[in-house]
Amino acid sequence: MIELQVPLGERSYPVLVGAGARHRLLELLPVGVRRAAVVTQEAIGWDVDPGVEHQVFTIGEGEDAKHLGTVEDLCRDLAQWGFTRGDVVVAVGGGVVTDVAGFVAAVYHRGVPVVHVPTTLLGQVDAAIGGKTGVNLPEGKNLVGAYWQPSAVLCDTEVLGTLPPREYRSGLGEMAKYAFLGVDRLPDLPLDEAVAACVRCKADVVASDEREGGRRAILNYGHTLAHAIETEGGYDLRHGEAVAVGLVYAAEVARRLRRIDDDRVAEHRRVVAGYDLPLAVPAGLDPQRLVDLFSRDKKAVRGVTFVLDGPDGVEPVAVADRALLLDALEACRAPT
Ligand code: NAD
Helix, strand or coil: CEEEEECCHHHCEEEEEECCHHHHHHHHCCCCCCEEEEEEEHHHCCCCCCCCEEEEEEECCCHHHCEHHHHHHHHHHHHHHCCCCCCEEEEEECHHHHHHHHHHHHHHHHCCCEEEEECCHHHHHHHCCCCEEEEEECCEEEEEEEECCCCEEEEEHHHHHHCCHHHHHHHHHHHHHHCCCCCCCHHHCCHHHHHHHHHHHHHHHHHHCCCCCCHHHHHHCCHHHHHHHHHHCCCCCCHHHHHHHHHHHHHHHHHHCCCCCHHHHHHHHHHHHHCCCCCCECCCCCHHHHHHHHCCCCCCCCCCEEEECCCCCCEEEECCCHHHHHHHHHCCECCC
16 A cells, blocks of 8 residues: 655645555544545445444436535535534545535535545546535536545545446546646656655645635646637547647647647657547637637636746746647647
8 A cells, every 4th residue: 555645734634546545545534534425426335334323325427416406415514414523525426526525515514524536547547635625606617616635535546446437538538637737757656656646746736826826826727728629628638638738739739839849749649548538629610719728727827828838847828829729729720
């Protein structure tokens, strides 16, 4: 078992990575906790044993379940059960479950402890780490939320065995991102070590900038194009697959700005292809429309802010040259 820390002073917490990590739940519950509310989904099919009195609460599937109505339902269930700050929420699921359960933990009684047991690869390398929680509004994704750090995270790699292949691939897209954020030789590592290396990288970034005042934005590497593709909708790409295309695109943009050379672009393509992820923007998407969408990204503060690789590593960069953005898109077109 690999044991890591997210170092945040008094709010530091352990992250365990490895097969069977979920069995360590009891020892990682906050001291003196009386009861546990386990929040999960029917489809997940993995139980945890908190070792204290507990009840299981299931939520619906997908982005449609990630809304304020689900938060209200869960809070009411907890209130009817007499849940207090001496109890703990345990989220068992992918990013949808940990985002919703984490947000419930942030707001119920103005904050109760939460332990995450992420069951998707994307959850283990990304969503369950770092304390961002929240839900969608009809107006957009993740528009309501809170920073609420968990008290522990258990990344049990055994549970990834039942993940549908598309979901696994989606996680690989987020994983590929870390290969460019300083995790060396990531594709060569065994799964447990690869997950742990990504967690270590995210923990380091979060520790330096918990509330995304600056550096944390690098975790959005590859996401500007990914969000534009997802906003256009109707294309059969999971989030991590769209991020994979976004990584290649970001490299093409960076090369045109002379921030990186051809070899580094080739490395992006090699890593993404090595994970069997898509390299090209789905056919049929209008490049002009995609570039229009870049500037509407929630993370775009002024104009189009891209996260780009360069001599000093990956960092946010303002890009004003529309022709350059279109030209880089051309380099990411599927062959016809
Ligand atoms: P998801 O939570 O929808 O899970 C994908 C599917 O896999 C679901 O149908 C789920 O029921 C099923 N599943 C989960 N674990 C399983 C298992 N072990 N075996 C079989 N089936 C299983 O999707 P996701 O990709 O994990 O998360 C996406 C969400 O995460 C998005 O809403 C995104 O906004 C959020 N997210 C949050 C952060 C953050 O920092 N908070 C970061 C990245 C993504």
